[in-house]
Every structure is written in C-alpha cells, then in structure tokens.
Amino acid sequence: xxxxxxxxLRDEIENxxxxxxxxxxxxxxxxxxxxxxxxxxxxxxxxxxxxxxxxLVEIRPRRGAVVIDPGPHRIFEMFEVMAELxxxxxxxxxxxxxxxxRTTILAAHADCERSSSAGDSDLYYYDNERFHKAIYAASHSxxxxxxxxALHRRLQPYRRLQLRVxxxxxxSFAEHGAIVEAILAGDAExxxxxxxxxxxxxxxxxxxxxxxxxxx
Amino acid sequence: xxxxxxxxLRDEIENxxxxxxxxxxxxxxxxxxxxxxxxxxxxxxxxxxxxxxxxLVEIRPRRGAVVIDPGPHRIFEMFEVMAELxxxxxxxxxxxxxxxxRTTILAAHADCERSSSAGDSDLYYYDNERFHKAIYAASHSxxxxxxxxALHRRLQPYRRLQLRVxxxxxxSFAEHGAIVEAILAGDAExxxxxxxxxxxxxxxxxxxxxxxxxxx
DNA sequence: GTCCAGCATCTTGCATACAAGAATTGACCT
DNA sequence: AGGTCAATTCTTGTATGCAAGATGCTGGAC
Numbered sequence: 001x002x003x004x005x006x007x008x009l010r011d012e013i014e015n016x017x018x019x020x021x022x023x024x025x026x027x028x029x030x031x032x033x034x035x036x037x038x039x040x041x042x043x044x045x046x047x048x049x050x051x052x053x054x055x056l057v058e059i060r061p062r063r064g065a066v067v068i069d070p071g072p073h074r075i076f077e078m079f080e081v082m083a084e085l086x087x088x089x090x091x092x093x094x095x096x097x098x099x100x101x102r103t104t105i106l107a108a109h110a111d112c113e114r115s116s117s118a119g120d121s122d123l124y125y126y127d128n129e130r131f132h133k134a135i136y137a138a139s140h141s142x143x144x145x146x147x148x149x150a151l152h153r154r155l156q157p158y159r160r161l162q163l164r165v166x167x168x169x170x171x172s173f174a175e176h177g178a179i180v181e182a183i184l185a186g187d188a189e190x191x192x193x194x195x196x197x198x199x200x201x202x203x204x205x206x207x208x209x210x211x212x213x214x215x216x
Numbered sequence: 217x218x219x220x221x222x223x224x225l226r227d228e229i230e231n232x233x234x235x236x237x238x239x240x241x242x243x244x245x246x247x248x249x250x251x252x253x254x255x256x257x258x259x260x261x262x263x264x265x266x267x268x269x270x271x272l273v274e275i276r277p278r279r280g281a282v283v284i285d286p287g288p289h290r291i292f293e294m295f296e297v298m299a300e301l302x303x304x305x306x307x308x309x310x311x312x313x314x315x316x317x318r319t320t321i322l323a324a325h326a327d328c329e330r331s332s333s334a335g336d337s338d339l340y341y342y343d344n345e346r347f348h349k350a351i352y353a354a355s356h357s358x359x360x361x362x363x364x365x366a367l368h369r370r371l372q373p374y375r376r377l378q379l380r381v382x383x384x385x386x387x388s389f390a391e392h393g394a395i396v397e398a399i400l401a402g403d404a405e406x407x408x409x410x411x412x413x414x415x416x417x418x419x420x421x422x423x424x425x426x427x428x429x430x431x432x
Numbered sequence: 433g434t435c436c437a438g439c440a441t442c443t444t445g446c447a448t449a450c451a452a453g454a455a456t457t458g459a460c461c462t
Numbered sequence: 463a464g465g466t467c468a469a470t471t472c473t474t475g476t477a478t479g480c481a482a483g484a485t486g487c488t489g490g491a492c
Contacts, residue, residue, distance in 0.1 A: 004277055005446070006265070030474075040447045042258070045475085046265050049222075053269035061220055062453055062474055077359035084304045088297070143293035220475075246444075256477045261445085278444055278483055 024069030083200035093138035101138035240285030299416035309354035317354035
C-alpha cells in the first residue's frame with residue numbers, strides 16, 4: 001500500500017493544500033506535521049522539498065515553509081498555459097487517435113452528459129477530468145500528458161470553483177460536444193482552437209473567478 | 217554565494233548530468249556523492265529527490281537513484297511542448313512588449329549576429345539562450361517564463377548538439393530575424409508560427425538529432 | 433558444470449542528535 | 463513610557479546511527 005513514507009506525506013500534504021485545509025500563506029511547521037503523521041522530521045522535510053519543486057510551497061531559508069498563494073493574476077497565467085497545452089493535446093489527438101482512444105473519449109463524454117443533465121457539478125468535475133485525460137492519452141505524447149496532468153492538478157481547486165458558476169456545467173458540456181466532433185473528424189486545427197477557448201478563462205469568466213476567490 | 221548545501225548540490229549534480237559527466241543510466245550512489253562533496257548523506261538525498269521531482273533522475277525504492285535516459289522519442293515530445301510554449305510566449309510578446317523589452321530583444325539579437333557570423337556555436341548557444349529568455353520576459357507572463365526556462369534547461373544538451381549540425385547556426389539566426397520582425401510589428405500569430413517552427417525539430421532535424429545522440 | 437539456496441554485506445530509509453541562525457521577549461537605557 | 467539591544471528559546475539545517483530490504487557471493491546438490 002504505502003510505497004514509502006515520503007510519497008504518502010507528499011500526497012497527504014498536497015491534498016490538504018488543494019482542498020484548502022492548509023490555506024495559502026499558512027506556515028507548515030516540520031515538527032507539527034511530523035507528530036501529526038507519526039513520523040520523524042526527515043521524511044517531512046523531503047516531502048516539503050518536493051512540494052517546493054512542484055511550486056505548491058515556498059521554502060524560505062532558515063525560516064520554514066509556507067503554502068504559496070498564487071494571486072488571481074498568476075492563476076490566470078496558469079490557465080493561459082494550460083489552454084495552450086490542452087490545445088496541443090487536442091490537435092495531436094485529432095491526428096493520432098486510435099479506435100481505443102475513440103472509445104475512451106466517447107465513454108467519458110457520455111458520463112459527462114449524465115452528470116451534466118443531473119446538474120451535479122461535483123460529479124461533473126470528476127467526469128470532466130476523465131474526459132480531458134482521455135484527450136491527453138489520445139495525443140500519444142507521454143511528456144505532454146504528464147505536463148497536462150500536473151498542471152490540471154494544480155488548477156484543480158479553481159476549476160471546481162468555476163464549475164459552481166451558474167450554467168457553467170451546461171456550457172462546458174456543450175463545448176465538449178464540439179471538441180469531440182472536431183477530434184473524431186480529424187480536424188486538428190479546429191480541435192486546438194476549441195480546446196484553447198474551452199480552457200482559457202477570458203473576460204467575464206476571469207471576473208467570476210476573482211469574485212469567487214475573494215468570497216472564501 | 218552558496219545559499220545552502222542542498223541547493224549547491226542540486227545544481228552541481230544537475231550540471232554534471234546536463235554536461236554528460238553523469239551519463240544516462242548511471243547510478244548515483246549517496247555515500248559516494250556525499251564524500252565527493254564533503255557533506256553527509258542527508259543533503260545529498262534531498263538534492264536527489266529534487267532532481268527526481270524535476271524529472272532528471274529516477275529513484276527506485278530501496279534501489280537507489282539513476283540518471284534518466286529520455287530516448288529520442290521522448291526528447292522529440294519535449295521539443296514539441298517547448299515549441300508550443302515558445303509560440304505562446306512569442307504571441308504574447310508581440311502584443312505586450314514594452315520599450316525596455318524591445319531594447320533587450322534587439323540587443324540579444326545583435327549579440328547573436330556577432331557570434332553567428334563568427335561561427336562560434338558555443339558562444340552562439342549562450343547568446344541564443346539570452347535571446348529566447350528576452351522573449352519569455354516580453355511575454356509578461358511570469359508562470360510561462362518559468363515553465364519555458366525550466367524546459368529550456370532540460371533540453372539544453374540537445375540544443376547544443378543541434379547547433380553543431382552544419383549550417384544550423386546560420387539558419388537559426390536567420391529565423392531569429394523573422395521572429396524579431398514579427399514581434400516588433402505586433403503580429404502575434406506570425407510570431408507564434410515562426411517560433412513554433414523555429415523550436416520544433418521536424419523531419420531531417422530529428423534524424424540529425426538521433427544520429428548525433430547515437431554517436432556519443 | 434550449472435543452478436539454486438542461504439548467508440553475508442552493502443545500501444537505502446527513517447529516526448535521533450547536535451549545531452547554527454531567526455524570532456521573541458525581557459531588561460535596561462534614554 | 464517607549465525603544466533598542468541582548469539573551470534565550472524555538473526552528474531549521476546537517477550529521478550520524480540503526481534497522482530493513484536488496485544484491486551478490488559461496489557452497490552444495492543435481
């Protein structure tokens with residue numbers, strides 16, 4: 001089960017940060033975490049350094065680790081990059097998808113329809129994630145898929161917030177339909193454009209995000 | 217200079233890997249590295265875990281760390297993503313560059329001309345790096361710039377190999393000229409396309425890379 | 433001669449111990 | 463009474479020690 005202590009700690013702390021249990025700016029005390037998880041400081045330090053490398057935590061020399069608070073502007077920048085990577089994944093998928101990829105994408109899309117029409121934004125979040133991962137996989141670029149998954153994970157909390165905005169789930173699902181169509185038609189450029197627009201948070205979607213961030 | 221031991225170790229080992237002192241597949245023994253750098257195993261372990269997070273080193277549980285060998289295919293994938301990110305940086309730069317950015321880009325471009333006409337591919341490598349970083353900065357997206365710098369660094373050894381191919385330096389510099397023109401003209405889409413083509417290794421450039429990789 | 437098993441050794445993984453740099457608090461001076 | 467400096471305490475950074483798993487070697491059996 002637990003591969004090793006450090007990985008387990010890394011995941012636990014990462015999840016705590018993503019689920020906002022450790023709020024941005026919070027100080028991560030080594031001994032506190034160590035006692036909390038019943039281990040010594042060494043693996044805690046190693047986990048914190050990994051989170052530092054990922055960019056979730058800042059380690060100030062001799063002054064401890066704090067949870068990074070990416071302001072609205074930086075979140076916007078991350079979505080900008082994510083949009084570009086997803087666009088690339090979509091265009092590659094349109095050119096390279098196999099029969100198995102088609103099946104996986106359509107299945108994920110069908111699940112999205114289910115949770116979308118049910119109006120369950122939390123369930124839709126998971127189905128949506130599977131849908132996007134299916135596209136990453138269909139791109140047949142292992143490196144791109146890794147980058148996308150990593151960024152997707154970092155943006156997870158903000159994506160969830162977005163989906164709570166009225167009608168966003170329905171809109172999102174409608175966009176998925178067009179994306180599936182473009183990919184399966186092999187139209188790489190259209191798939192790229194649609195995915196880029198689907199992911200990027202332009203105009204009022206950005207204001208919505210800022211407003212929702214401020215209110216928690 | 218040395219902020220702390222771990223950072224120093226991380227850089228030293230990273231450089232040793234990039235400069236091929238530690239070849240891909242080589243085993244990185246903790247005590248060996250510790251005695252070599254005159255420190256204990258703890259900071260060595262932490263440095264190795266950071267390199268693991270970056271993707272330069274693989275840590276197999278209970279079996280030690282080895283230098284990752286990204287095969288030609290994965291290197292191609294990394295260049296593919298890099299091309300996309302640089303394209304985005306170029307398009308943003310075309311829309312957002314300031315007077316200061318223009319000055320920096322033109323200065324870096326002039327330096328490239330110097331080292332290019334001198335035929336010095338090693339010197340050109342550094343000037344080329346500064347040129348690209350100037351574009352990242354002009355994109356005014358801190359996150360994008362960080363991602364680009366990180367990937368650029370990982371691809372460093374392969375870029376150097378590429379520049380050794382006959383006429384590549386001259387071709388590269390010519391492409392720079394068109395890129396500068398597009399950016400300063402504010403033509404975002406042309407800047408994006410040109411940078412994407414400039415960075416990606418299509419067709420015979422990929423065969424050249426594979427051949428050069430095999431011969432060392 | 434080759435293959436498998438058991439033991440020894442070596443290496444990693446985590447814990448603990450020790451040292452050095454920050455932060456905080458208290459005392460003294462103005 | 464308020465500010466500043468110093469000392470203490472708390473926290474981080476590095477070293478060392480100990481236990482468990484992996485590797486390799488040796489010996490025996492087929």
